[in-house]
Amino acid sequence: MIEAENLTKVYEMGDSEVRALDGASFTIDKGEMVAIMGPSGSGKSTLMSIIGCLDAPSSGSYVLDGVSVENMNEAEFAEIRGKKIGFVFQQFNLLARTSALENVMLPLTYAGYSGKDRQNRAMKALDRVGLSKRTGHAPNELSGGQQQRVAIARALVNDPAILLADEPTGALDSKTGVEIMELFQNLYKEHGQTVIVVTHDSYVARHTNRIIKLSDGRIVSDEVNHNPIKAGTPRVEE
């Protein structure tokens, strides 16, 4: 699914240069649920934007779903983002004054679906996140958890190869956060959805089956998590 080799990302900051990512290599298979973990400044956001095709690496190779994406132009990049990747953000990033249904339909608009198709697919996606009764509500009429569910429905609506979540529980209270993690676990278990969660929170990371740890732009550990926390079970500290 993902084959990354020796990815680097260098930012020019005046005279000095910052190596946000310094030779990261890993593969993620189809149907895995992985956490990318690290403190702020570790390069996890940079890695996320490269995995999500929001940014190109300075060097290294990246193959996504069998397609090498290094030398793509802007339009091809946009198409990959729209069709293969479903983004979930910390701040939900829903369009204000726009109904849940229309928010979910947004990626379909750019992918070129017709009006009828769009509506059907968006309804199905909202159903999968348990919001089939809230389709007409605007974001300000929904709770934080519900807004994040709309965002997840939007991410799922194009049947993406990867669901890429950036601190998905960061703006939610712990109870709602657990519900969102439960939703991710269901998508992974029942539908074989590949899920990548980027987080600084080890409790969130331990809900996944594999944890990649980053520090100073390098991968410092990449371990299978044999006993992932089942979302909804009482929290036990290590």
Next chain:
Amino acid sequence: MLFSENFKIAIRALRANKMRSILTMLGIVIGVATVVALLSIGKGATASITSSIQSNGSNLLTVSPGKQQSGPPSMGQSKQASYLYYSDYQLLQRSLVDNVVAIVPSYQSSYLIKYGDQSFTVGVTGVTKDYQESHSYKVAEGRFVSDGDNKSESLVAVLGSQTAKDLFGGLTAIGKTISVKGVKFEVVGVLESKGSSGFGSSDDAIFIPLVTGYNKLFGSTATYNDKKIVNSIAVSVKTTEAMDTVSAQIKFLIRRSHKLASSDELDFNVLSQADLLSTLSSVTQTLTVFLGAIAGISLLVGGIGIMNIMLVSVTERTKEIGLRKAVGATKNQILTQFLIETLTLSLLGGIIGILFGVGLASLVTLTGMLTAVITYDSILLAFTFALAIGVFFGLYPAFRAANLHPMEALRYE
């Protein structure tokens, strides 16, 4: 992605900030409205001048005193006053026989006139019988000045329709005696209205026999070196083709009578209606272009207003742009979205502006000053200009939006 899709997004974005959209549009509305209104008023002024000149009959040559000016008069050269004389008229009357319908001398001066409590100043013109036809007047009541009036130097007056109304209201004017500078005249006729020409109504006038005028009213101001002077001599020519010939004959005759050497410039002008028309219409055209240019500047300012607001909008919606890119929008799609937004603003503003402009022009027509002529040209011009401004000032903000880096846009706070 379809155009209608982008259009819907644009409308939604504009409605989200209603007040701001309306104010932005106002710049274009005012610009387009002034362009349309000023062009219409300019065209109306041209048309009214043209029609007032043409209403005087088209085969008319007007002889008037004065040197043909080419360029400004040079300093130090004292310009000698030149006159046309009643004797010039008599000379033309004797010599021009072929091709000429009538030769009409006139002398005009303004006097205080009185009837009852009414008194005001009006231009009094001494004329002969043929003046009526050469200047296309129609008699509404009574009669015009006759040859007999001139021969017998009778104290009779014919009133323009407006003057009759001002003096007598709705009452009959015929048979009444009015006082012009203290001299009593009997009203023998009232003319039909020629309609407003916008520049000095030809209905505000009194006509008297020219000879009566010289002997009983005008006094010494109407003479120079003991010769009676005229303001102009109108020569009504039979056919348009004969105009040039007659014009040349007139120049030859009066040049000789004024004893000008062949090297001297003429001290009088012979103008056809066509000459007058082209001179005046070139003046009004310049004026129209000038007015249009001023209106164009306000349109430009409106365009800058649109650009300003769109730049603010792009900054405000950085996160939205980032999200749209994350879910698959290409640069071009973002560019189109924002461009359509500006175009919607400027086109909507353009349409409203055209309506306002047409309304303004109609309002001017209603005041009766002049009839504004609304042409499709000026509407099309204003609309195209608004569209061009929308594209021109919309491109930069749209490019800014399209070139935002998706990751940085998403992180923008």
